[in-house]
Amino acid sequence: MSIAVIDYGAGNLRSVTRALQRIGAPLEVTSHPDVVIDAPAVILPGVGATRDTMQNLERLGLVAAIREVIARGTPFLGICVGMQVLCEQSEEFGLHSCLGIVGGVVRRLPAGLKVPQIGWNQVHYTPHAAQHPLFTGIDDGSDFYFVHSYYCDLTDERDAAAMTEYGVSFPSALIRNNLAAVQFHPEKSGRCGLQLLTNFVAWAGVS
Numbered sequence: 001m002s003i004a005v006i007d008y009g010a011g012n013l014r015s016v017t018r019a020l021q022r023i024g025a026p027l028e029v030t031s032h033p034d035v036v037i038d039a040p041a042v043i044l045p046g047v048g049a050t051r052d053t054m055q056n057l058e059r060l061g062l063v064a065a066i067r068e069v070i071a072r073g074t075p076f077l078g079i080c081v082g083m084q085v086l087c088e089q090s091e092e093f094g095l096h097s098c099l100g101i102v103g104g105v106v107r108r109l110p111a112g113l114k115v116p117q118i119g120w121n122q123v124h125y126t127p128h129a130a131q132h133p134l135f136t137g138i139d140d141g142s143d144f145y146f147v148h149s150y151y152c153d154l155t156d157e158r159d160a161a162a163m164t165e166y167g168v169s170f171p172s173a174l175i176r177n178n179l180a181a182v183q184f185h186p187e188k189s190g191r192c193g194l195q196l197l198t199n200f201v202a203w204a205g206v207s
Contacts, residue, residue: 004039019187033065041204046081075204078181103155129161144184
């Protein structure tokens with residue numbers, strides 16, 4: 001069976017699928033809720049604004065499908081905005097609701113910095129998540145590629161699996177049970193990014 005890569009018009013969809021194809025992952029790009037619900041694992045890519053993402057997910061009937069697969073225990077990976085929309089709310093372009101899977105608010109990076117943050121930055125694992133299978137073969141403090149102006153201010157620090165410093169220390173990875181998400185772009189992060197995607201496929205038990 002194939003990993004469902006959700007297509008709602010995200011700008012990084014092609015680069016994510018190319019990276020998955022490079023590591024030999026079975027995948028199906030889809031915008032159909034039924035395909036997402038039946039998949040053995042799901043990836044939600046994303047760039048841009050949380051509000052636009054939520055509107056597109058709602059338009060395609062994918063909001064309920066995403067909530068169902070996560071609640072059911074299907075391995076799930078959110079990338080960049082795909083991580084942010086997991087929070088309860090976002091302040092981007094006015095306060096609005098997101099998926100509400102994890103507690104937290106999406107907030108703008110602090111004033112006085114070059115925003116968006118574009119480029120490489122270090123990812124440091126939190127102690128309770130350092131040995132998680134998602135990070136196998138990736139050294140603590142490795143560099144990953146970021147493109148973002150907002151970050152997840154998580155309510156429960158136990159949801160944060162890795163942290164990154166850019167004017168503020170923010171969660172750059174989130175793990176809770178079957179749910180994983182990253183603020184950076186593994187598809188643009190060279191060897192470490194491909195390793196993380198490989199780890200997700202193995203963790204999900206998809207081959």
